[in-house]
Amino acid sequence: MVATDEQSKRITERARSVEHSAIRDMFERAAEYEDRDLVHLEIGEPDFDTPTHVVEDAMAAAEAGGTHYTSSAGMPELREAIADRTGADGQFDPETQITVTTGGMEALYLTLQAIAGPGDEVVVPTPGWPNYFTQIRLAGAEPVEVALPAEDGFDLEPDRVAEQIGEDTAAVVLSSPCNPTGRVFSQDAVTEVVEAAAAHDCYVVADEVYDRITYGDHPTGIATYTEYDDVITINSVSKTYAMTGWRIGWLAGPADVADATAKVHGYTSACAPSVSQHAAVAALTGPQEPAERMAEAFAERRNYVVDRLAEIPEIAAPTPEGAIYAFLDVEALSGTSVEIARRLLDEYGVVTAPGEGFGDAGSGYLRISFANSRDRIELGFDRIEAMIEDELRV
Ligand SMILES: Cc1ncc(COP(=O)(O)O)c(C=O)c1O
Known part of the structure; x- marks a missing residue:
């Protein structure tokens, strides 16, 4: 149900400023095609089930009474498991x-x-995950987009980012491996950006939720290799362990930030769900083979995507180095990427995420995800090629 203008006036400016993302628009459009065999390449979560041992441990914990509130900072054994996984030995x-x-x-x-409020700016290299922009605004601060160079496959360009860091900058957000481009920012570039942030005494928010899904030797762990105390690392069990619905994540950083976040958390949700916290302990401390097998499956699919793209000269894409996405340059086709994504859905039955949703730098691109079986990805590419054939090769 859509609210009338009169009803909407009672909703705060803050809530009204939240816009539905371009990706959600595609979800809703796809949902209208109930009877069609759509290929879903828009999905941002692993298509695997949570490893069995994790589910069993969580059930056992629930049966044993592990169903109560925990400390708002999280169960001590989970925080220990996170500290062991994050940073150098004893860093957190x-x-x-x-x-x-x-x-x-x-x-x-x-x-x-x-860390950010009214009057503050938060620098976001783009293309970038849409939540950054919305969450920065919800904090009352202003996002400052820095378009990364498409010609370099959207690698981090330290000078461009550093130029935007000034006295109002509260933080720089780095998503690496990057959603949507699949880039793992190079260590030298990240180090330069972190040094620029340090020179202005501002935070670096390192969103590393895809850090265990990389293809080849690409360094992750920004807090560890830069050794800057004001790096705040964000991570979760969602992508690595196929646990999106369990809703467990964390931040690791300076003690005052951890304390402030735990305090606010205590008032908004008391704590993360306790059964899920038990599940996260099992995921982080138990056998890692299931997660490794999933990462291998993503690597096989990613190689397939790279091979298929090599056969379609009309579409270029940076070679994904991590995460579960490829970011396709579809500028050869006519229209905006929203229009192209809609045509691809309406006429060819493939659901993708239009690049505009990831900031201005994403315009002219479509994000596809490998969170689907090899067969479905193959079918998706057959259909994308059919569109290219119809629209560009006639
Ligand atoms: C770049 C990035 N950061 C963070 C998240 C948050 O994931 P979750 O809340 O499931 O841990 C996502 C999810 O898609 C993401 O793509």
């Missing part, structure tokens, strides 16, 4: 430097609530 004190949250999304939300 589980008691004071980690807050367990309801997914990485809430880690980002709480972080921004703690």
Whole structure:
């Protein structure tokens, strides 16, 4: 139901400023085609089930009474498991430097609530995940987009980012491996950006939810290799362990930030769901083979995507180095990327995420995800090629 203008006036400016994303628009459009065999290449979550041992441990914990509120910072054993996984040995004190949250999304939300407010700017290299822009605005701050160079496959361009860091900058957000481009920002470039942030005494928010899904030797762990104390690392069990619905994430960073976020968390949701926290302990401390097998499956699909793209000269894309996405340059086709994505859906039955949703730099691109079986990805590419054939090769 859509509210009338009269009803909407009672809703705050803050809530009204939240716009539905271009990706959601595609979800809704796709939902109207109930009877069609659509190929879903828009999905941003692993298509695998949570590893069995994780589910079993969570059930056992629930049966044993692990169903109560926990500390708002998270269960101590989970914070320890997170500290072991994050940063160099002993870099993060589980008691004071980690807050367990309801997914990485809430880690980002709480972080921004703690470090950015009215009058502040937060620098976001783009194309970037749409939640950054909305969450920065919800904190009362202003996002400052820095378009990364398409000709370099959207690698981090330190000078362009540094130029935008000034006295009003509260933080720089780095998404690496990057959603939507699949780039893992190079260590030198990240180090330069972190140095520029340090020179202005501002935070670096390192969103590393895809850090265990990389293809080849691409360094992740920004807080560890830069050794800057004001890096706040955001991560979760969602992507690595196919646990999106369990909603467990965390932030690791300076003690005052961890404390502020835990405090706000205590008033908004008391704590992350306790059964899910048990599940996250099992995921982080139990056998890692299921997660490794999923990462291998993503690597096979990614190689397939790279091979298929090589056969379509009309579409270019940076070679994905991590995450589960390829970002296709479809500028050869006519119209905006929203129009192209709609045509691809309406006429060829493939659902993708239009690049505009990821900031101005994403215009002319479509994001596709590997979170589908090899057969479906193959069918999706057959259909994309049919569109190219019809529209560009006649
Ligand atoms: C770049 C990025 N960061 C953070 C998240 C948050 O994921 P979750 O809240 O499931 O941990 C996502 C989810 O799609 C993402 O793509």
